Amino acid sequence: MERKLVVITGYGPGLGEALKHRYQQSGYTVVGVARRGGDYQADTTRAEEVSAVFETIREEHGSPEIVIHNVATLSRGSFNDISAEEFEATWRASTLSAFNVAQTVLPSMERNHKGTLIFTGATASVKGGKGFSPFSSAKFALRGLAQSLAREYQPSGVHIAHVVLDGIIWSDVSLKRFPNLKIENALIPKDIAEAYFQLSQQPRSTWSHEIDLRPYSESF
Amino acid sequence: MERKLVVITGYGPGLGEALKHRYQQSGYTVVGVARRGGDYQADTTRAEEVSAVFETIREEHGSPEIVIHNVATLSRGSFNDISAEEFEATWRASTLSAFNVAQTVLPSMERNHKGTLIFTGATASVKGGKGFSPFSSAKFALRGLAQSLAREYQPSGVHIAHVVLDGIIWSDVSLKRFPNLKIENALIPKDIAEAYFQLSQQPRSTWSHEIDLRPYSESF
Amino acid sequence: MERKLVVITGYGPGLGEALKHRYQQSGYTVVGVARRGGDYQADTTRAEEVSAVFETIREEHGSPEIVIHNVATLSRGSFNDISAEEFEATWRASTLSAFNVAQTVLPSMERNHKGTLIFTGATASVKGGKGFSPFSSAKFALRGLAQSLAREYQPSGVHIAHVVLDGIIWSDVSLKRFPNLKIENALIPKDIAEAYFQLSQQPRSTWSHEIDLRPYSESF
Amino acid sequence: MERKLVVITGYGPGLGEALKHRYQQSGYTVVGVARRGGDYQADTTRAEEVSAVFETIREEHGSPEIVIHNVATLSRGSFNDISAEEFEATWRASTLSAFNVAQTVLPSMERNHKGTLIFTGATASVKGGKGFSPFSSAKFALRGLAQSLAREYQPSGVHIAHVVLDGIIWSDVSLKRFPNLKIENALIPKDIAEAYFQLSQQPRSTWSHEIDLRPYSESF
Numbered sequence: 020m021e022r023k024l025v026v027i028t029g030y031g032p033g034l035g036e037a038l039k040h041r042y043q044q045s046g047y048t049v050v051g052v053a054r055r056g057g058d059y060q061a062d063t064t065r066a067e068e069v070s071a072v073f074e075t076i077r078e079e080h081g082s083p084e085i086v087i088h089n090v091a092t093l094s095r096g097s098f099n100d101i102s103a104e105e106f107e108a109t110w111r112a113s114t115l116s117a118f119n120v121a122q123t124v125l126p127s128m129e130r131n132h133k134g135t136l137i138f139t140g141a142t143a144s145v146k147g148g149k150g151f152s153p154f155s156s157a158k159f160a161l162r163g164l165a166q167s168l169a170r171e172y173q174p175s176g177v178h179i180a181h182v183v184l185d186g187i188i189w190s191d192v193s194l195k196r197f198p199n200l201k202i203e204n205a206l207i208p209k210d211i212a213e214a215y216f217q218l219s220q221q222p223r224s225t226w227s228h229e230i231d232l233r234p235y236s237e238s239f
Numbered sequence: 240m241e242r243k244l245v246v247i248t249g250y251g252p253g254l255g256e257a258l259k260h261r262y263q264q265s266g267y268t269v270v271g272v273a274r275r276g277g278d279y280q281a282d283t284t285r286a287e288e289v290s291a292v293f294e295t296i297r298e299e300h301g302s303p304e305i306v307i308h309n310v311a312t313l314s315r316g317s318f319n320d321i322s323a324e325e326f327e328a329t330w331r332a333s334t335l336s337a338f339n340v341a342q343t344v345l346p347s348m349e350r351n352h353k354g355t356l357i358f359t360g361a362t363a364s365v366k367g368g369k370g371f372s373p374f375s376s377a378k379f380a381l382r383g384l385a386q387s388l389a390r391e392y393q394p395s396g397v398h399i400a401h402v403v404l405d406g407i408i409w410s411d412v413s414l415k416r417f418p419n420l421k422i423e424n425a426l427i428p429k430d431i432a433e434a435y436f437q438l439s440q441q442p443r444s445t446w447s448h449e450i451d452l453r454p455y456s457e458s459f
Numbered sequence: 460m461e462r463k464l465v466v467i468t469g470y471g472p473g474l475g476e477a478l479k480h481r482y483q484q485s486g487y488t489v490v491g492v493a494r495r496g497g498d499y500q501a502d503t504t505r506a507e508e509v510s511a512v513f514e515t516i517r518e519e520h521g522s523p524e525i526v527i528h529n530v531a532t533l534s535r536g537s538f539n540d541i542s543a544e545e546f547e548a549t550w551r552a553s554t555l556s557a558f559n560v561a562q563t564v565l566p567s568m569e570r571n572h573k574g575t576l577i578f579t580g581a582t583a584s585v586k587g588g589k590g591f592s593p594f595s596s597a598k599f600a601l602r603g604l605a606q607s608l609a610r611e612y613q614p615s616g617v618h619i620a621h622v623v624l625d626g627i628i629w630s631d632v633s634l635k636r637f638p639n640l641k642i643e644n645a646l647i648p649k650d651i652a653e654a655y656f657q658l659s660q661q662p663r664s665t666w667s668h669e670i671d672l673r674p675y676s677e678s679f
Numbered sequence: 680m681e682r683k684l685v686v687i688t689g690y691g692p693g694l695g696e697a698l699k700h701r702y703q704q705s706g707y708t709v710v711g712v713a714r715r716g717g718d719y720q721a722d723t724t725r726a727e728e729v730s731a732v733f734e735t736i737r738e739e740h741g742s743p744e745i746v747i748h749n750v751a752t753l754s755r756g757s758f759n760d761i762s763a764e765e766f767e768a769t770w771r772a773s774t775l776s777a778f779n780v781a782q783t784v785l786p787s788m789e790r791n792h793k794g795t796l797i798f799t800g801a802t803a804s805v806k807g808g809k810g811f812s813p814f815s816s817a818k819f820a821l822r823g824l825a826q827s828l829a830r831e832y833q834p835s836g837v838h839i840a841h842v843v844l845d846g847i848i849w850s851d852v853s854l855k856r857f858p859n860l861k862i863e864n865a866l867i868p869k870d871i872a873e874a875y876f877q878l879s880q881q882p883r884s885t886w887s888h889e890i891d892l893r894p895y896s897e898s899f
Contacts, residue, residue, distance in 0.1 A: 160817065379603025
């Protein structure tokens with residue numbers, strides 16, 4: 020019997036690893052795709068690389084049943100100090116990468132009338148913030164894409180979901196940036212992973228398109 | 240060892256029953272409160288009845304850890320044909336009842352820094368529709384209440400959630416109203432119950448305040 | 460030649476007066492309805508009083524072309540300290556009053572395929588706040604009502620609009636509450652009045668259903 | 680005495696022309712920037728061309744007080760049929776162009792504590808639709824940018840607004856695409872222009888960040 024496949028694009032330590040563990044616990048095969056590291060390497064901002072890496076994955080593991088796109092490039096600063104290149108790079112990392120992954124995985128999901136595609140959003144996906152213009156714009160763009168795909172693909176049996184992570188993910192990187200961060204005020208990767216797992220197990224009678232996840236102490 | 244308690248207000252066949260079964264499966268004691276039927280009777284639009292029934296429940300079962308408020312009175316029709324009495328009754332059933340339940344159960348949850356209160360919303364909670372003025376107004380009001388309570392109580396460790404049910408719940412009542420409804424296009428009570436259950440189990444690192452649930456075939 | 464009529468319900472000093480002046484400047488007859496003061500007295504939370512006062516206004520001035528409902532009762536405090544009576548009173552003042560006015564004025568507007576009904580909202584209409592549960596719930600309810608009415612009446616040629624006032628209105632009352640408030644950080648009544656006036660003059664090719672108004676310095 | 684300057688980027692027949700007439704009526708100097716036609720030529724998706732064209736405009740007319748960015752490239756089709764190139768081109772036209780214009784005009788507005796920048800949105804800015812993935816994603820991105828800029832620049836006295844055009848603009852192009860379109864169901868350019876004009880005249884006590892404009896008969 021073949022095991023069901025989960026692909027995590029934008030795989031890395033922290034949320035990526037936690038997702039891998041959670042799905043493996045339930046018997047899934049899980050492969051991570053990243054620019055460096057991960058099980059397979061690809062720059063998801065390049066359509067042809069995404070297409071090629073999924074081709075390889077299909078040959079080795081079959082078609083993925085669940086795909087989680089989890090690329091996050093935070094960019095912040097005064098609007099005046101942001102170059103057009105940085106604005107574009109933020110969009111490529113957050114939005115174009117999601118487009119490329121969706122284009123590659125949705126056709127077979129649509130044919131099978133089955134599959135789940137989850138995108139990771141942020142506070143900035145629903146509220147533009149001072150000093151966050153590239154990131155908010157890119158994350159709004161991702162949300163608009165996710166909504167369009169949900170309306171286009173869900174009637175075919177393919178679940179499209181968008182998760183708004185409203186808080187800081189607990190990690191070494193976060194601790195360097197926010198030295199006073201306490202774990203009780205942070206989003207803990209294994210808890211996020213559990214929420215993603217549950218989302219991907221929803222029967223098609225009750226699909227969530229958008230859920231928010233935030234620490235109890237987070238103001239919003 | 241005492242078992243943990245779930246109270247369902249607005250208990251009835253369909254979603255109420257399904258919730259009861261789901262929580263019992265995981266070892267919870269579950270009691271339903273309804274005007275008629277249920278395990279305890281109270282008109283939740285009346286503050287003193289809500290207060291009294293929870294007093295009785297506390298004496299017999301202890302303090303609830305999870306409370307699900309699930310009162311739904313659909314009201315529709317041309318605006319001209321709706322009386323002020325009907326407009327008010329819809330608000331009392333959907334919103335004032337939720338206020339009464341919240342007032343009764345939140346103080347002990349706040350003291351314990353623990354507890355979950357879930358409100359059931361609808362499509363009309365986020366989009367005012369033609370012919371739905373009393374219902375939309377009341378459901379918007381419930382959502383405003385839920386958001387305010389989340390911002391007030393979550394930092395104390397009490398989880399407040401609002402579920403947007405975007406579709407028709409599969410039931411005999413729905414079938415009478417929509418004779419052509421197919422089960423595959425409806426929200427199935429046991430699936431909704433599973434989503435509520437998961438919501439109430441979220442660790443405080445990753446609380447959802449609002450989730451939507453809709454059948455895969457529902458346009459939105 | 461008869462002059463066109465504007466009725467302001469919830470009339471009072473501040474915004475009410477400013478609206479009166481603005482419309483009078485453009486040749487409108489303007490009458491204010493209030494519980495006390497104003498040109499006509501009625502408690503807008505009581506359907507029969509609203510009906511009676513508009514009957515009198517019609518006899519003396521004809522049917523209103525523009526109705527502005529501007530009843531605002533701020534209520535705030537810890538959720539625990541709010542009684543069911545206060546929660547209900549806030550809803551009656553903000554929402555039921557709007558229902559009553561809408562029921563009374565919309566039938567003739569619908570018959571004439573002409574007319575404008577404007578509701579005054581607040582920050583709390585779109586975001587529930589800690590300590591603002593009665594007010595947010597009531598203002599959300601008003602917004603839900605306004606959306607439903609827009610979708611029901613606009614195709615008949617009746618414009619329904621909802622204005623989100625996101626800030627503090629400059630007034631003696633505000634100064635008592637916020638002694639450090641500066642006029643440059645406040646919503647100035649005559650400027651709000653100008654925005655309402657423009658809204659009510661929109662040709663039916665370009666109707667706004669919802670606009671926000673905030674001081675330049677207001678964070679949001 | 681120098682006359683105040685309005686610059687319209689994405690200038691063209693229809694809305695561009697109507698805006699030009701409206702502002703000229705009130706004594707403004709108005710210049711249109713377009714790839715072809717207009718008073719000045721620039722491809723607004725290229726930062727250096729935007730920068731150069733505004734340099735020329737400044738030398739000849741001074742700094743603009745009002746800038747209206749009005750680039751609209753509708754793109755639609757099944758998600759499967761859209762290439763990464765088209766997805767990117769839609770974002771460049773709608774979003775990157777807005778970024779480039781904002782970067783060029785905001786510094787002098789910020790120094791002067793004065794100025795208005797208006798972005799043109801669409802239904803797709805707030806709701807991702809089936810078959811509209813590139814357009815919705817790009818328009819969401821524009822809205823996220825506009826919100827971020829409002830929060831960053833408004834406290835300096837620069838007004839940032841986003842207009843949601845919810846309907847079809849009356850034009851020869853629209854008529855070709857929708858041969859049964861009637862003028863009474865369309866957004867009429869001169870009426871849109873009036874709404875933009877009013878928006879740009881708001882005193883800083885009452886700035887709207889977002890307004891919607893739709894024909895009375897449009898369902899929403």
